[in-house]
Amino acid sequence: MSAFLRIVWIVVKKDITVEVRSLELLSTTIFFAITVVLMFSFGLVVEGRAVPDVAPAILWIAIAFSGTLALGRTFERERQNDTLRALLLAPADRPAIYVGKLTGILLLLALVELVLVPLVGLLFNAPIFAHPGRLALALMAGSVGFCAVGTLFAAMLVRARSRDVLLPIMLYPMTVPVMIAGVRGTAALLQPEPELAIAQFWLALLATFDVVFLTLALWTFDPVMTD
Amino acid sequence: MRRLRAMPGRLKAASTGAMLVLLLFTSPSANAQPQPPKDFVAVDETAPGEQIPAIPLVATAYGFIWVVLLGYVWTLGRRLRKVEGELAELESRRKPPFANATGGK
Amino acid sequence: MTRSTLYLLALAAGMFAAAPWIINAAPNEATMGLVYKIYFFHMPSAWMFLISALVAGVASARFLFFKKATADGWAVAAAELTVLFGSFTLVTGPLWARRAWGVWWQWDARLTSSLVLFLMFIAYLLLRRFGGPGSDKLGAGMAIFSMFNVIFVWVSVNYWRTIHPPTSVVPTLPVEMGIPLWYCVTAFTLLYIVLLRLRARLEHQRARVDELYLAEES
Numbered sequence: 001m002s003a004f005l006r007i008v009w010i011v012v013k014k015d016i017t018v019e020v021r022s023l024e025l026l027s028t029t030i031f032f033a034i035t036v037v038l039m040f041s042f043g044l045v046v047e048g049r050a051v052p053d054v055a056p057a058i059l060w061i062a063i064a065f066s067g068t069l070a071l072g073r074t075f076e077r078e079r080q081n082d083t084l085r086a087l088l089l090a091p092a093d094r095p096a097i098y099v100g101k102l103t104g105i106l107l108l109l110a111l112v113e114l115v116l117v118p119l120v121g122l123l124f125n126a127p128i129f130a131h132p133g134r135l136a137l138a139l140m141a142g143s144v145g146f147c148a149v150g151t152l153f154a155a156m157l158v159r160a161r162s163r164d165v166l167l168p169i170m171l172y173p174m175t176v177p178v179m180i181a182g183v184r185g186t187a188a189l190l191q192p193e194p195e196l197a198i199a200q201f202w203l204a205l206l207a208t209f210d211v212v213f214l215t216l217a218l219w220t221f222d223p224v225m226t227d
Numbered sequence: 228m229r230r231l232r233a234m235p236g237r238l239k240a241a242s243t244g245a246m247l248v249l250l251l252f253t254s255p256s257a258n259a260q261p262q263p264p265k266d267f268v269a270v271d272e273t274a275p276g277e278q279i280p281a282i283p284l285v286a287t288a289y290g291f292i293w294v295v296l297l298g299y300v301w302t303l304g305r306r307l308r309k310v311e312g313e314l315a316e317l318e319s320r321r322k323p324p325f326a327n328a329t330g331g332k
Numbered sequence: 333m334t335r336s337t338l339y340l341l342a343l344a345a346g347m348f349a350a351a352p353w354i355i356n357a358a359p360n361e362a363t364m365g366l367v368y369k370i371y372f373f374h375m376p377s378a379w380m381f382l383i384s385a386l387v388a389g390v391a392s393a394r395f396l397f398f399k400k401a402t403a404d405g406w407a408v409a410a411a412e413l414t415v416l417f418g419s420f421t422l423v424t425g426p427l428w429a430r431r432a433w434g435v436w437w438q439w440d441a442r443l444t445s446s447l448v449l450f451l452m453f454i455a456y457l458l459l460r461r462f463g464g465p466g467s468d469k470l471g472a473g474m475a476i477f478s479m480f481n482v483i484f485v486w487v488s489v490n491y492w493r494t495i496h497p498p499t500s501v502v503p504t505l506p507v508e509m510g511i512p513l514w515y516c517v518t519a520f521t522l523l524y525i526v527l528l529r530l531r532a533r534l535e536h537q538r539a540r541v542d543e544l545y546l547a548e549e550s
Contacts, residue, residue, distance in 0.1 A: 004238060095236055149477065156473060161464035169458055173451040174477055176444075177484035208249045209484055215242040216480060220473045223396045281367040284431055288370040288424040289352075292377070296523075299416055303530055310537045317544040 004099075007092045011100025016107070018077070025073060026108060030115050033066040037119060055124035056186035060142070060179055062116055063109065067146055068168050070108055071154040074101070079158050094222040102151045109143050126190045134199060135189050141206035142182030145213055146175050152217040156224050178213075181206045334529075341526045347519035358512045370428040372512050376520035377420035378446070382482075384414040384524065385449055388456075389479025392472035404468050405535030407475060409528050411456050417524070418450040445485040452478040 019025055040058045044051045078084040087097050117139070121128035128135060153170050157163040185202030188195040355372050388410035395403035425443070426436045437443065456478070460471050 004236070093236060095238060099238075152473065153470075156470040157463070159464075159466055160459075160470065162462045166455075166459055166463060169455045170452075170474055173448050173455060174474075174481055176448045177481065180485075211242060211249055212246050212480060212484070213477075215239070215246040216477055218239045218242060220396065220476060224469045224473045226469075281431060284367055284427045285370055288427045289373060291423050292373055292420050295416070295419065300527070303527070303534065307530065307534050307537070310534060310541060313541050314537055314544070317541060317548070320548070321544065 004093055004096045007096035008100040008103060011087070011097060012103045012107070015074070015101070015104035019108075025070060025077075026111060029066050029070045029108065030112050032069060033062045033112050033116050034119065036062040036065050037116065037123070041123060050124045053187055055120050055126040056183045056190055058124075059116060059120045059186065060183045062120075063113060063139075063143065064146065064172070064175070064179065066112055067105075067109055067143070067150060068171060070112075071105060071147070071150045071171075072164055072167050074105060074108075075154045075158050084155070084158055088225055094225065095218045098151065098155070098217065098221040101155065102147055105147050105151055106143060109147060110140075113139050113143070127192070127194070128190070130194055131189050131196070131199075134196070134203070135186065138182065138185045138189065138199070138203055138206065141203060141210055142178055142185075145178035145182075145206060145210045148210065148213040148217050149174050149178075152221060152224075155221070178206065178209050181209065337526060337529050340522055344519060344522040344526055347515070347522065351516060351519060354512050354515050358509055367428060367431040370424050372516045373520075374421060374424040374428060375513065376517045377417050377424065379517065380520050380524045381414060381417040381421050381446070381449075384410050384417060384528075385453065385482065386479060387528070388414055388453070388475045392475035392479075396469065396472040396476065401539075402536060404472065405532045405539065406528070407472060408460060408535050409531035411453050411460075411471075411475065412531055413524065413527055414453045415450065415457060416527075418446070418453065421446060422450060445482055448485045449478065449482050452481065 037058055040054075040061065041050070044054050044058070075084070078087075088094065090097075117128055117135070120126060150167075150171055153174075154167055157167055157170075160166060181202045185199050185206065188199035188202065351372075355369055358369065358372070388407050391403045391407035391410060394400045395407060425446075429438070430436050452474070456471050456474055459474065460467050463470060
């Protein structure tokens with residue numbers, strides 16, 4: 001197990017090192033997420049007030065869109081220097097490489113969500129500090145589910161043609177259950193009177209999706225990436 | 228089964244186990260039908276005047292299936308003929324020249 | 333085309349040709365009148381849609397994990413048929429629903445899952461068409477995920493809304509309606525088997541053509 005974790009740590013450290021130099025991915029993804037929130041707000045604000053219950057939907061759509069972009073561009077980086085092939089040729093357990101890339105993307109997305117959630121709370125008067133722990137859990141569970149599938153697909157598409165449009169085409173239908181559970185769970189938490197039991201249910205469902213998607217991804221990563 | 232990848236790693240095994248356990252636990256609840264929302268009313272009780280005529284609907288439904296089905300079968304036939312023609316040509320090219328004397332494909 | 337496929341094709345075509353008379357002979361339903369007859373084609377289409385998705389998933393798993401090359405041809409064939417029968421289901425359903433429920437569409441578990449499954453297999457076909465080399469493996473991975481995913485979409489939407497009539501309406505049908513229904517189910521099943529074999533044959537022939545071209549070049 002320690003060899004596995006060491007590979008994961010090496011891959012994550014590599015990604016962080018590369019990113020920290022320019023902060024290109026982080027800054028552009030955060031800004032993109034902000035613009036998505038704004039675009040939806042313009043569509044959904046009527047007479048100066050937001051349509052009720054729209055905050056969780058906008059939040060999760062922004063996460064999905066910016067997550068897809070981040071995934072595409074992370075692997076584009078790998079493709080340009082052909083480093084993915086080098087990674088796969090290394091004597092490392094393939095699932096460890098997958099988990100390493102997944103962790104890197106999750107860290108990026110966590111930072112993006114750290115900016116998005118207060119923004120959405122501000123713009124829509126959502127009570128994000130009512131149950132911050134549960135809200136964070138819901139966001140994390142949903143992000144893991146989304147990125148588990150996304151990392152696999154993005155890695156798979158690295159050498160494919162039309163990959164930038166194929167990734168969302170493949171990813172969005174596949175992550176529908178995660179999105180439904182994420183939005184419903186977050187909505188239950190952001191109500192004026194939060195419905196904790198319902199939120200708990202959706203959170204449990206999200207956890208189930210995460211386990212299944214991670215398992216499927218771990219099984220398919222190796223055969224799919226093998227030439 | 229022999230051709231499956233050799234022993235999966237421990238993480239794979241652990242997560243597969245967790246997945247199967249979870250699926251076992253959630254499967255009964257998957258079949259539970261929650262109460263339908265009260266705001267939707269089944270429409271069998273609407274007045275006859277609100278009904279739209281049935282024949283265009285039925286005709287469109289069956290018509291769509293027939294047209295698309297026949298179109299699909301037609302394109303499938305066309306694609307098959309094209310590929311089999313190509314295959315025959317390639318196969319005959321592979322044969323050594325003197326085989327044609329006996330009436331190749 | 334093999335002889336058995338030819339026989340099945342003739343039989344399926346004959347059954348479909350005879351179907352309008354058999355369906356016409358069935359009585360009208362009490363509350364819905366004529367429009368419920370869409371059901372005779374809607375339900376078998378839905379069954380073939382779901383079965384085809386399963387076939388595609390299983391074939392993809394055999395291709396990806398057990399390295400059976402021919403399984404990929406079956407997977408592509410099944411995926412294309414999933415989209416075909418899915419389109420039948422998703423067009424006839426709303427046409428019936430408009431009359432039966434008063435709305436074209438409802439976001440309940442079954443409809444939403446069907447729509448998402450349909451979209452996933454369209455994505456599969458787009459991937460196979462435009463993804464370039466290596467998209468056979470990618471597609472296989474995607475098809476496996478799609479197969480599992482249908483369950484989850486169902487479960488999540490089930491707890492969100494539910495309005496589609498319960499599955500168990502079939503056993504309660506009177507005989508005069510039961511006969512045309514099972515007739516159509518048989519016709520659709522035969523049709524599906526024939527189309528699957530033909531389409532898979534197309535894929536296998538294409539693979540053989542590619543092989544021969546490669547052999548020529550070397």
